[in-house]
Amino acid sequence: MKKKTSSLSKQKVISEWVHSFSDYLYSWAYHKTSSNETAEDLVQEVFMAAVKNYEKFEGRSSPKTWLLKILNNKIIDHYRKSSKNQKNQDDTASQFTDSFFNGADNWKANGLEEAWTKESHLLDDPAFNSVMEICIEDLPTKWRLAILSKYLLQKESVEICQELEITESNYWQVLHRGKLLLKKCLEVNWFVKNN
Structure with missing residues (x-):
């Protein structure tokens, strides 16, 4: 029975956090990404991570600080993925453009x-x-x-x-x-x- 009460308490706390901090977290995410969709996705990921890791929150910082730290990590991950995708795109496109030239670096004729x-x-x-x-x-x-x-x-x-x-x-x-x-x-x- 205690486990169920704890679960209800957790849901209530997370719900309060969503109500209290969503706008603040969204503003910060938008400031860092300049994208409405990305900011919304990141805030959603923050609250999913908060639910998953709720037991790890020890209360040594405020919930807002803890959620902001999670958000900042999510933002870093977002840019790492974006950077990796851009590098892969650039590498593929570079290989493709190299095929336009012959061994002497002259443009291949195509008629x-x-x-x-x-x-x-x-x-x-x-x-x-x-x-x-x-x-x-x-x-x-x-x-x-x-x-x-x-x-x-x-x-x-x-x-x-x-x-x-x-x-x-x-x-x-x-x-x-x-x-x-x-x-x-x-x-x-x-x-x-x-x-």
Whole structure:
């Protein structure tokens, strides 16, 4: 019977914590991630961890402090996963772009070079723009942001480097590889299908 009372007490305490600290934890998570969905998910994970580890809470700190510590650990885990996923995306895309060149680092001919020079009004074609939007969306995140910032928003490279937290030499590499992937995607999804 004592175990059941303890369980009800635990539920009541956790429920009070959810009521008292959800907004504060959400604000902190949003401040650290700039994403509503991510912040909501992280706060939910915090309370699930609190339920799971309730017996480990010894009361040496306030519940708010304990929950904030759990949240900070969840935020760190979130960025570790994001960073790992971005690195995997970058590595895969780098290997893919290397396939565009021969052993002497010259562009491999694919027979579509002439098609690029013939099309003078591509951007006036809504169908082409639709394909280009899809190709841009398929780029790795950092590459997509670099290309959109430079060519659509016309930002300076220094500003883009600061926003993406990359060096200028890495920026030029990201931009170059992004353009290569974009070119390949357009060739496959536009020029090959329309020639």
